[in-house]
Amino acid sequence: MKILTTLKKVVDVELNINVENGAIIEDGLQYVMNAWDENAVETAVQLKEKNKAETTLVNIGGGDDNTKIIRKGFAMGIDNAIQIDDPALENSDPSIYAGIIQKVYEQGEYDLIITGKQAQDTDSGQTGIILAEFLELPCVSNVIDIEAIDDQHIKVSRLGDAGTEILEIELPAVVTVSDGINEPRLPAMRGIMMAKKKKISVMDLAGLGISWDELGGGSPKSEITEFMKSETRQAGQKFEGDAAEITAKVVDLLANEAKVL
Amino acid sequence: MTKILVVADIKEGVLKGSTKELLSKARAIGAKTAVVAVGSDIESLSADLADAGSDTQYIADDKSLDLFSAAPFTSCVVDAAKQFEAGLIWFGFSETGKAVAPRVAAQLDAACASDITDAQIDGDQITITRPAIANKVMQKIKVNTEQLVAVVRAGAFEADESISGTQNVVKLSAPEPDLKAVIKEVLSDASGEIDLGDADIVISVGRGVKDQAGIDLVKGLADDLTAGFGSSRAMVDAGLMAQNKQVGQTGKIVAPNLYMALGISGAIQHLAGMTGSKTILAVNKDPEAPIFNVADYGIVGDLFEVVPILREEIKKIKG
Ligand SMILES: Cc1cc2nc3c(=O)[nH]c(=O)nc-3n(C[C@H](O)[C@H](O)[C@H](O)COP(=O)(O)OP(=O)(O)OC[C@H]3O[C@@H](n4cnc5c(N)ncnc54)[C@H](O)[C@@H]3O)c2cc1C
Ligand SMILES: Nc1ncnc2c1ncn2[C@@H]1O[C@H](COP(=O)(O)O)[C@@H](O)[C@H]1O
Numbered sequence: 001m002k003i004l005t006t007l008k009k010v011v012d013v014e015l016n017i018n019v020e021n022g023a024i025i026e027d028g029l030q031y032v033m034n035a036w037d038e039n040a041v042e043t044a045v046q047l048k049e050k051n052k053a054e055t056t057l058v059n060i061g062g063g064d065d066n067t068k069i070i071r072k073g074f075a076m077g078i079d080n081a082i083q084i085d086d087p088a089l090e091n092s093d094p095s096i097y098a099g100i101i102q103k104v105y106e107q108g109e110y111d112l113i114i115t116g117k118q119a120q121d122t123d124s125g126q127t128g129i130i131l132a133e134f135l136e137l138p139c140v141s142n143v144i145d146i147e148a149i150d151d152q153h154i155k156v157s158r159l160g161d162a163g164t165e166i167l168e169i170e171l172p173a174v175v176t177v178s179d180g181i182n183e184p185r186l187p188a189m190r191g192i193m194m195a196k197k198k199k200i201s202v203m204d205l206a207g208l209g210i211s212w213d214e215l216g217g218g219s220p221k222s223e224i225t226e227f228m229k230s231e232t233r234q235a236g237q238k239f240e241g242d243a244a245e246i247t248a249k250v251v252d253l254l255a256n257e258a259k260v261l
Numbered sequence: 262m263t264k265i266l267v268v269a270d271i272k273e274g275v276l277k278g279s280t281k282e283l284l285s286k287a288r289a290i291g292a293k294t295a296v297v298a299v300g301s302d303i304e305s306l307s308a309d310l311a312d313a314g315s316d317t318q319y320i321a322d323d324k325s326l327d328l329f330s331a332a333p334f335t336s337c338v339v340d341a342a343k344q345f346e347a348g349l350i351w352f353g354f355s356e357t358g359k360a361v362a363p364r365v366a367a368q369l370d371a372a373c374a375s376d377i378t379d380a381q382i383d384g385d386q387i388t389i390t391r392p393a394i395a396n397k398v399m400q401k402i403k404v405n406t407e408q409l410v411a412v413v414r415a416g417a418f419e420a421d422e423s424i425s426g427t428q429n430v431v432k433l434s435a436p437e438p439d440l441k442a443v444i445k446e447v448l449s450d451a452s453g454e455i456d457l458g459d460a461d462i463v464i465s466v467g468r469g470v471k472d473q474a475g476i477d478l479v480k481g482l483a484d485d486l487t488a489g490f491g492s493s494r495a496m497v498d499a500g501l502m503a504q505n506k507q508v509g510q511t512g513k514i515v516a517p518n519l520y521m522a523l524g525i526s527g528a529i530q531h532l533a534g535m536t537g538s539k540t541i542l543a544v545n546k547d548p549e550a551p552i553f554n555v556a557d558y559g560i561v562g563d564l565f566e567v568v569p570i571l572r573e574e575i576k577k578i579k580g
Pocket of ligand 1: 035470496509526528544546547563565
């Protein structure tokens, strides 16, 4: 089985993010691998360990932070890496990323594409699903369990509105994984050392054989025009002291001040 | 005139409140409204669908649509969108919406947006607002296509009880089943329980409740209040609460009148799912727990001591 996983660099959400004049202040930000992509990598590596598989990651973007997360993917057990680095990709949307991953897929004859269910910076959860539509492949999103049946079929569970849905999928296919699917491994020292030696195949859009015009016709379907501060809630009244006393007080406030009881 | 198609949110044969919320917003914008309903044995809902504020009801009712499958669901929505010539297609916040909206957008070559909290329409130009990065920022987004498919964040739009529509049913033909991603079964561990998305009060437990005894203690309070019973991820990871109880960025997004967080620290991924609540009560023994930064009322204390008193005091005022 040949597995392709997608890897995106995202801003570290645990740090403060400040907005000024409609833009995010870059100063002090740090970048990490998208948490759900860690789940995707872990899923690919576990499938490789249980069955025979070759794992490849694709990352769109350039610079040291992207190289760092690709190395982490290697250290977790991914075999090959393709990096698409092109300045034209500054202003993109999920359909453009999906168009690029489509091209990578078509050149590699993969059986399974695994993406994260969403990216922590966009929180949009679209890229994998749109990719499947472009490729006319079966797709299951929000997957919490996966198992290979044979070379052509996998069984997955996804969390849906009615409960846990169990599906059988014919390969090739796309799945997007939730964080409930596994606990991503911490790379071991040996993996980290090996990861330094592995080669990343870097190319721009021309190298991939695709033009910007083919992707979004030169313009994304939507674009962010402004970032704004979120309205943050104010800390309210906090009570410490005798449990009986403060609890009675809070119940009174819930009933008579907030009027929610 | 703008045309907005709302995808009906139906669970266990019942129309959910979000459908009316979305239609209320659509009517407030001054749009023409329609609704598309997909499922099995749902034709009887057409009056409810009109009552919710739609003037046309596209209904795909077929046995094959009993269990959710994304591809056929998508076909029905695309079919209705084309017939209605919809400019905007809105899904209520649900796993169904998240799975289907990007597919519909791809098939219509339209822009797609998740989790929107507002939409402005100025002539042909659509602009939307949405949170991103676990709610840390808001984005204003300019839509460059004529059509937009969007999932509306839970609690973003308010239902206007005074509106209603007219009944005008258009039956959709049954879509092709997906033969390549075949739904085998659905394991439901939630039937009969109060839906987190609908509940006026949601009470969630975190690692602070420790074990099953702690869960049972808090469940008693939830039962007293007929509240939805949710969880942080830590409790799901520990195997103590079901995955579909998880509130947060990867779980349910809830916006009840009252949210109680018991023994939950307040990690941003949890906050992303509940800060839209009207009133928040937190009980935590750590006075520095970040949950207190968003709580309207905070009790610093041991929940094992506080919860029984809470139950007593609430019983007193409720009589
Ligand atoms: C990609 C990603 C997605 C995630 N999605 C979600 C999500 O959707 N939802 C979610 O909840 N989390 C999510 N998380 C996990 C999140 O980061 C936290 O790990 C999780 O919310 C912590 O749960 P908790 O507050 O129950 O546990 P803890 O952080 O361990 O907090 C337990 C709290 O209980 C208090 N406590 C202990 N004993 C008592 C007592 N006797 N009485 C009162 N208080 C007590 C402690 O002071 C502490 O504050 C996600 C993480 C990642 C990386
Ligand atoms: N620039 C990118 N490079 C690689 N993968 C990406 C990129 N953008 C999105 N993806 C993948 O698509 C998933 C969903 O992203 P999104 O649609 O932005 O929420 C992520 O988990 C990634 O795996």
